Amino acid sequence: MAGNAQYTEDSIKSLDWREHIRLRPGMYIGKLGDGSAQDDGIYVLVKEILDNSIDEHMMGHGRTIDIKISELKVEVRDYGRGIPLGKVIDCVSKINTGGKYDSGAFQKSVGLNGVGTKAVNALSDFFKVQSYREGQCKVALFEKGILIEDREVVKSSERNGTKITFSPDASVFKNYHFIPEYLENQIWNYAFLNAGLTINYNGKKFFSERGLYDLLDRKVDDDRRYPIIHLKGNDIEVAITHSNQYGEEYYSFVNGQFTTQGGTHLAAFREAIVKSIREFYKKDYDASDIRQSVVASIAVRVQEPVFESQTKTKLGSQNIGPDGPTLRTFVNDFIKTELDNYLHKNPETANALLKRILQSERERKEISGIKKLANERAKKANLHNKKLRDCRVHYDDPKAAEDVKSETMLFITEGDSASGSITKSRNVQTQAVFSLRGKPLNCYGMTKKVVYENEEFNLLQHALNIEDGIENLRYRKIVIATDADVDGMHIRLLIMTYFLQFFPDLVKNGHLYILETPLFRVRNKKETIYCYSDEERQRAIQKLGNKPEITRFKGLGEISPGEFGGFIGEDIKLEPIILRKETKIADLLSFYMGKNTPTRQNFIIDNLKIEKDIINDEPNREVEVKEQETA
Template sequence: MAENFQYTEDSIKSLDWREHIRMRPGMYIGKLGDGSAQDDGIYVLVKEILDNSIDEHMMGYGRTIEIKISDHKVEVRDYGRGIPLGKVIDCVSKINTGGKYDSGAFQKSVGLNGVGTKAVNALSGYFKVQSYRDGETKVAEFETGNLTMEKPIDKTSERNGTKIIFTPDPTVFKNYHFIPEYLENQIWNYAFLNAGLTINYNGKKFFSEKGLYDLLMRKVDEDSIRYPVIHLKGNDIELALTHSNQYGEEYYSFVNGQYTTQGGTHLAAFREALVKTIREFYKKDYDASDIRQGVVAAIAVRVVEPVFESQTKTKLGSQTIGPDGPTLRTFVNDFIKTELDNYLHKNPAVADALLKRILQSERERKEISGIKKLANERAKKANLHNKKLRDCRAHYDDPKADEELKNQTMLFLTEGDSASGSITKSRNVQTQAVFSLRGKPLNCYGMTKKVVYENEEFNLLQHALNIEDGIENLRYRKIVIATDADVDGMHIRLLIMTYFLQFFPDLVKNGHLYILDTPLFRVRNKKETIYCYTDEERQRAIHKLGKNAEITRFKGLGEISPGEFGGFIGEDIRLEPIILSKETKISELLNFYMGKNTPDRQNFIIANLKIEKDIVFDDPAQKDDEEEESEAA
């Protein structure tokens, strides 16, 4: 009990820098994760090291960065000035030590507080730093932040620069794995924001000539854009903009080379300035939502000593571009008002195409205004006693919620009462919510957004996620499709994905949609239970536990008891992210899978049918038992 707690001098503890980072990693790198989300901690570690190399390039030192990343090992070599040899150890192991407090050395860099590299060191099982400077080199090695090897300064023929090698600590980042697509997106962003910089990653070259123009051309489906990308550049600001046929708004915002995934003052200023400039250009007070519907844009600004709302720098809080500069709002507004207005006057064909897109959005909005009002009234009533939604306590859009908790929030989309019941009973009520589908959702391929309001289930889901007006107020960090791994389950999965890709593609593109991976088999004896997610895992489990092991095939989520389910959606949850690559064209993807039954799709299914092979057993009797079980099933 509380009264028995002795509050004495022994209760007061002082942690050194290493202990504090390892005890409270969320304060330094956001969330931990296993690598299945693009903002998981292992990618932040890579970013913290790369930021230093990028800052060197920005200051005019080093045009190439070499990156090698394997399953668990990261190596970064830049060709900047190199850390001053006498300070190599201090720069990676003394908190608040760095060269960026000297504004003359690093004027508009990202890493200003001398924490990033130290956090990587403390959270790595192995960390090596080597600096090459004017024909001399210094090297040191660490384990979980503790210095294990230091060599005296030696001669070298290597070019100036710094090399960092680290392995994220598996006791901190449990079961982690790097997803190549996330790393490539991260590296491409560095290339787009630093035109002329070459990054070699695992033998592949990343290079951009046109900056944010190239970024948008990589992100957008060229077949769906309404006019050529508008690319505008000024002092400390760059902008790329177009409109597409898709629903929603899609933004990529950056500050000093940092990808601000949650936007901030610079993005808010851009969205406001875009509406204001277009209204003034066409001399008509168009609705802001009609102007921004279908917009795809990227904006990058450079700010002196930027202030972010968290250590992971995902949202800009700065109000000005520098101590003596104008407000960001004024700076961005003046630039867009002048440059975009000039561009539209000089390019009447683009101005006409932009106007047509606005008028189309206006027509669509007015067409659904009546049913939208009724649907929203129904949704409000349903929310008071919404049986479909079992909510959690923390929410991603809550500004007062703990950052670590917000990042753990997820909504499971389940089908059927039994599956919903198992997840509801075993979930973490703090961060995990459940939305129950009553059956197969409507195939909404090719339909307009009117169907989102006409279909009660779609409308309730949209309100549960709070994405009617965009994903800025999304209530859950992850939307997890939890369906059975059978034909019906796969069909439901495709129907849900169609809903999001058709009407909320920015939600998918920003890495919020996942598939829950649940075990197919349980293999156990009296001493041990092994859950298997693949047939190969089942074979290994049978070989380990022997011929008398009991084998259970889970045919549906409802068959898994709540007690067991808790283990699959807890710390060891396995999630497969839905990733859209550059080559993925949403319109073609949806047409192939959800359009009319074409010979192409039939041929694809036939070519990709998987026939399960017999399992090889050491004991023939075990094989006979399995065959009998299979025939019975």
């Protein structure tokens, strides 16, 4: 019996640095993933290398960074000081070795603790470091963290700096692929946070002159209610405006790190906006009316920041530094002074902001009665909610491990047979199922009132826990799982309309996906191949030869639970819904869900292909469902 196993000195194992990283990669880079989510491990690897180059720039060394990323290889070249030649190998392969421990050299660095580069090294098939310093060059090569070539220092005419080249380990990051939009967003954030830095990525130049002003300018385009308020101080920069969309949208950063899950600095910022606006207008407006439709960004620099995980997506620090004030006080004092001054100096902006608050107040009061009734109904339904088959771990669970939380997903299905297949084969730890009765209501052009009037929408909102914003979202991924036919595509568009209309920040933050399931099963007595397109079917027939058995899956319900487990398990194929920079949600919804025009009908018919439902890459298309085979 296990209980009788001997517990001796031999039971205690000590792993070396690379073994530990490879055994527990989630501790170092969060979840692994295949690249379909913007916080998947392959993007964290890129970030960890880039962070070091950014730190050099922040210390005043190097104004340019060159990045080349192909399908399987990443190359980052900066023009900083270059790693000291005698320490090149140690810096990329010894935990607790690096320049980040000397707070004089890196007072408010991004990389923080020097672990990142070692994690990249350990999790790469191939890792090459080149340091150029004062006319000399040192090169070292590694495979999966093991040094395979240590070259002698040689003379070089290259400019000072460091060049790192790596290929993520395909045995760790299975079937991975880089999505260009995710990389571009990542690089734009670096440019916005480092005004004056030029980043060249695959031949394209990324440069920002006005920092967070440019970030918001890119995000809200012409949907803003008043000009962007841009405020800068020592160790803090903010940009604020209001739009016409529902919800709150924030982009928060600490020491150049995009804190996707916010933290103490964002909580202080949200509180400070409410406090300052109440004091300016001398009226106790409801906090939700002030923050409704806000689009804002905050960046702070903190000494020795404490994050809630190695991937640094949520700040836990309470203070700006060991001897400084609390972050709450620091942010509150800055916003109170600077926002108040700005609004006094810009009365037109102050009036436009007040109009937005009063509009939100009216809208909230109009639906308060029905909202109360709907919430009471939802509470009762939650006790025996037949629509929701919940999982055990949730994205907002503070006690759950980061890599487990990031695997949480809610499948939105239509019909009992599809729900049944997924429910029987899902992972009950992290996968939940929400069943729709049939086609959901087309809510295009409707107000938020419909979310409460329509029982299905209200129950979905409660299942996701997004009524008051996405801070407490219960699932990392919301997965639309519909049949591969005309009805399935229509339901998909109706669900997307619901999220784009009322919860656009959910889509913008990369939480909405479409489940890809195989369209064909091709098999003989020895082998079964599942095919996701007609091209794959043809290849499978050629491979198996001699007239194999071919099954065409018309609906999710036709796939047995046993088979379905393979399509929603480790090899799940999810296609993210990505909103491009030029996307205008109002125009997009009008095209897809507005009056039933011949143009739209023809568009849908033309793009509904027998082998796969896709929204094809037409010039006027705004939502992109990334499809590798049809790109």
